[in-house]
Amino acid sequence: MRKPFARLSRLAGLVPFTLALGLTLAAPLASATVLTFDDLGSDGLVPVNYGGLDWSASSWFQYAGEQAPFTPHSGDHRATLGWDGSADTSAIGFTTASVFSGAWFAGYQGVSITIDLYYGGTRVGSTSTLDLSDSPTFLASGYSGAVDRLVFRSNDPANFVMDDLSFTSAVPEPGTGALALAGLGLVGLFMRRRRVD
Incomplete structure (x- = not known):
């Protein structure tokens, strides 16, 4: 017969594994997007x-055609602002809250x-200021x-x-919850099998 302390010690060793597996399976899957304007x-x-x-x-206006100094980073199309590129007319909204990586200019x-980066009407951050040239940065x-x-x-929109x-x-x-439950079920089965051994 096994001592309760030895069994408890073995189960405690599984806690980090169980937590890591559960968090991995339960985490939402991220969807990365790059808007090239070429489509x-x-x-x-x-x-x-x-x-x-x-x-x-x-x-925002998208176009192909004249290049330098308005060089695209990829493809042929890119976007530009009109002369009225104010805070209002330059704003782009996210339909789903997202993590913004950046863009080429x-x-x-x-x-x-x-x-400037906003969330819920509050400015939460700003990029550094980029000085431009005809090489996309x-x-x-x-x-x-x-x-x-x-x-x-x-300074010149x-x-x-x-x-x-x-x-x-x-x-x-949609399947994230099912995956999380399946993962936790596997962990439970693994722990039960160890208990029987």
């Missing part, structure tokens, strides 16, 4: 619901851009929390372009 076809305003984002209050020398978010709105600030805007939505998949 939009003809030039024009960025569609209101493009890429799962809300562009309805913005004046190019434009005339002397033009700079900063992105990545402007990283620098913030790892959830955001639901981006506001772009520039119409003289830069944006490409490959990247973000990750935390969207729970």
Whole structure:
């Protein structure tokens, strides 16, 4: 007959394994997105619901064509703001709270851009200020929390372009709960088998 203390010691050794497995299976699966604008076809305003984002209050325009200094990072299309690129007309909303990674920018020398990050109406962070050139440069978010709105600030809103805007939505998949339960069931079965041995 086994001593209760020895059994308890063995079970305590399984706690980290059980927690790690449970958290892994229960975590929502993240969905990464990179908006290249190349799938939009003809030039024009960025569609209101493009890429799962809300562009309805913005004046973002996407186009192909003339390049330098408005060089795309990939493909041929990129987005730009009109001359009225104010805090209101530059704003892009997320339909699902997401982690914003950053985007690529190019434009005339002397033009700079900063992105303010919002969640629930409160500014939660800002990127560094990027000074532009005709070589696309990545402007990283620098913030790892959830955001639901981006506001772009520039000293010359119409003289830069944006490409490959990247973000990750935390969207729970329908099967996540079932996977978590199955994982915990396996852990329970494993513990029961060890108890019988």
